[in-house]
Amino acid sequence: MKTINAAVNGGADMVILCDTNGGILPHEVQNIMMEVMPSISLPVGIHVHNDGGLALANSLVAVRNGATIVQGTINGYGERCGNVDLISVIGNLQLKMGYQCLPEENLRHLTELSRFVSDVANVPPHNQRPFTGESAFAHKAGVHVSAIQKNPSAYEHMDPERVGNRRRVLVSDLSGKSxxxxxxxxxxxxxGGNGYDSKRIVNEIKLLEDKGYQFEAAEGSLELLIKKVTGQFKEPFFLESFRVTTEKDQTGPSSSQATIKISVGDEEEITAAEGDGPVNALDNALRKALNSFFPQISEMKLVDFKVRVIEGTDGTGAKVRVNIESMDAQEVWSTVGVSENIIEAS
Incomplete structure (x- = not known):
């Protein structure tokens, strides 16, 4: 209290209580607030870190006991384990506790804001982030999906659209008809119109997942699979063959070249290209081959590229799963490939 009184007597406009090492507990925050609030007339705020995983709880307790300022960061980025995530603070205070933080229409921009900050910080978005994460309102088990179609509150604590997010239904080996x-x-x-039903699609997904595919984070591949199983997909082009080479001498950097042959209808196209590695070379050659048939491909950009060994007992000969996230001016989509050859999987 001596430090706080000195700040007040020195002309401070507000008092911010700081838990800079992130170790305080909610009941301790409450006791401190009960001691501080009757003693000063200035606005009081809270600044906490998340080293104990309690930054959000501590901030909410402080507000309940009179704090009117919460210092934090978008997505909780900060020293060590981070600061309190202001998006979770706003979501809980306004949607759960009745405090006015933002105009209602601005709440719908929280998901967009979270992902924008992730992009600017060059940190991949955390899918499990409360309120705004890709998985925040995602459902996989068949019984869950059936339930939310009847009563969303059974497995959703709020309407995701209020924060600009959306409900996602995942498809995996746990999926059902729903x-x-x-x-x-x-x-x-x-x-239903072509003799195939939901059970056939589920069986096909389970068969592919046994081979290492995962469709939870590859909705682009899932859509293609469903269309193929139900006879509603028409191949835009056919890959006839490709060849990729990589060279490296003692002094210079490595170089990669790719040649590719495709067919579109009755036309064939053979192209070659170089790149920064075999995947990039093949990508450049494919784009070059397809551009005259599908000029919109020039708008496609790579967002993320991930490679994971499915089972490592075969060492460098193990099967890998490649997840690719792509985007154009309108949307973002994800695809998956599996092979013992990383180039083929890509």
Whole structure:
């Protein structure tokens, strides 16, 4: 209290209580607030770190006991384990506790804001981030999907659209009929008219997942799979063959070249290209081959590229899973490939 009184007597405009090492507990915050609030008339705020995983809880307790300022960061970025995530603070204070933090229409920009800050900070978005993460309102088990279609509050604590997020239904080996029907409606794909049903699609997904595929984070591949199983997909082009070489001498950097042959209808195209590595060379050659047929491909950009060994007992000969996230001016989509050859999987 001596430090606080000195600040007040020195003309401070506000008092911010700081837990800079991140170790305080919620009941301790409450005791401190009960001691400080009756003693001063200035606005009081809270500044906490998340070293104990309690930054959000501590901030909410402080507000309940009179704090009117919460210092933090978007997505909780900060020293060590981070600061309190202001998006979670706003979400809980306004949507759960009745405090006015933002105009209601501005709440719908929270998900966009979270992802923008992730992009600027060059930190991949955390899918499990409360309120704004890709998985915050995601459902996989068939019984869950069936339930949310009848009563969303059974497995969703709020309407995701209030913070600009959306409900996602995932498809995996845990999926049931409800998952497939939900996804096909979302993708505007017809079911039932061609002899295939949801069970057939689920069985095909389970078969591929046994081979290492995962469709939870590859909705682009999932849409293609469903269309192929139901006979609603028309191949835009066919890959006839490709060849990739990489060279390295003692002095210079490595270089990669790729040649590729495709067919579009009755036309064939053979192209070659160089790149910064074999995947980039093949990508450049494919784009070059397709550009005259599909000029919109020039708008496609790579967002993320991930490689994971599925099972490592075969060493460098092990099967790998490649997840690719791409985007154009309108949307972002993800695809997956599996092979013992990383180039083929890509």
């Amino acid at each position: 998952n497939i029907e939900f996804k096909t409606r979302e993708m505007d794909i017809r079911l």
